[in-house]
Amino acid sequence: MVYTGHSSKGAALTKLILASFPFHGALMAAGERLTALSGLTSARWQVLSVIARAERPETVANIARNMGLTRQAVQRVANDLAATGLVAFAPNPHHKRAVLVMLTATGQARFQEMSERQVPWANALADHLNKTHVDAAACVLGELAKLFEHRVGEP
Amino acid sequence: MVYTGHSSKGAALTKLILASFPFHGALMAAGERLTALSGLTSARWQVLSVIARAERPETVANIARNMGLTRQAVQRVANDLAATGLVAFAPNPHHKRAVLVMLTATGQARFQEMSERQVPWANALADHLNKTHVDAAACVLGELAKLFEHRVGEP
DNA sequence: ACCATTATGACAATATGTTGTCAAATAGGA
DNA sequence: TCCTATTTGACAACATATTGTCATAATGGT
Secondary structure, three states: OOOOOOOHHHHHHHHHHHHHHHHHHHHHHHHHHHHHOOOOOHHHHHHHHHHHHOOOOEEHHHHHHHHOOOHHHHHHHHHHHHHOOOEEEEEEOOEEEEEEEEEOHHHHHHHHHHHHHHHHHHHHHHOOOOHHHHHHHHHHHHHHHHHHHOOOOOO | OOOOOOOHHHHHHHHHHHHHHHHHHHHHHHHHHHHHOOOOOHHHHHHHHHHHHOOOOEEHHHHHHHHOOOHHHHHHHHHHHHHOOOEEEEEEOOEEEEEEEEEOHHHHHHHHHHHHHHHHHHHHHHOOOOHHHHHHHHHHHHHHHHHHHOOOOOO
């Protein structure tokens, strides 16, 4: 493929972006397969994870900010999780509308189950990779996310 | 954050995966902003790009395979593109059902417009990054996509 | 030539995420 | 205190992508 007009770095970045699409698709598919064994979906597992890893109960809007998603997307998933009994809403003493989301006992157990599958999976995958490159990749993606948010290069 | 049970490489991979979510979200948002100026959307631009860069007209199913998406997803977008006159379907001498997708003159012009915006955008972003790291990142994402597809580490 | 398998497009149901809008709750400055 | 701006959850409309199902077209082995 030709990258007409791209600088050397620009071509490299475009290649990275083009590589990220199949990566994301394959990651989502793998996530679905892993989570399906727990009766979860990838999206619900992600939200559940953020809630489980948080030090204290958070509001939906806060969870959304942590995940880089919109409030509404997380709200709908959180409602689904509540409907299936994995999370529950608790009153927020600091805010009448913005209630706090907490794992139920079932939710904690489900998260634990998922972790027990996710950890050996990540370890097995990582064995095929160069740690330095993986660290560099995570670093680049983090930097790029910031650049995107700051609208760098946009007209 | 603690990565209980993870190997050193496994923890690095999990960090990469967690970094990929906000990256993907921010990339999609940037894509929407770039494409909105052409009256396109990110998904339609991606499909249009694959068609434009292909050496010869392809079928919808082929395009889907190239993109790592399902046939049906690409079919719907392709139908949308056809409805807005950016692509057209041509009979396939080798297959009665699987028609070929081609850019119209309008579609070519629209793709050209988008390229003229995308190239300086990628160049400006890439100026803030280390090319070696970007290359490594693209390489890691490509390798991971293959590992995901081969179900490595899955029970 | 025949038949089983695979590939393809059409269609429907569902999951996920976005934007827009609204009213209530909160925060911050005059 | 009061007024404005922001934040929040609820709701609706829509874009995107998935799975499943179906009928038709192509393929490959016997």
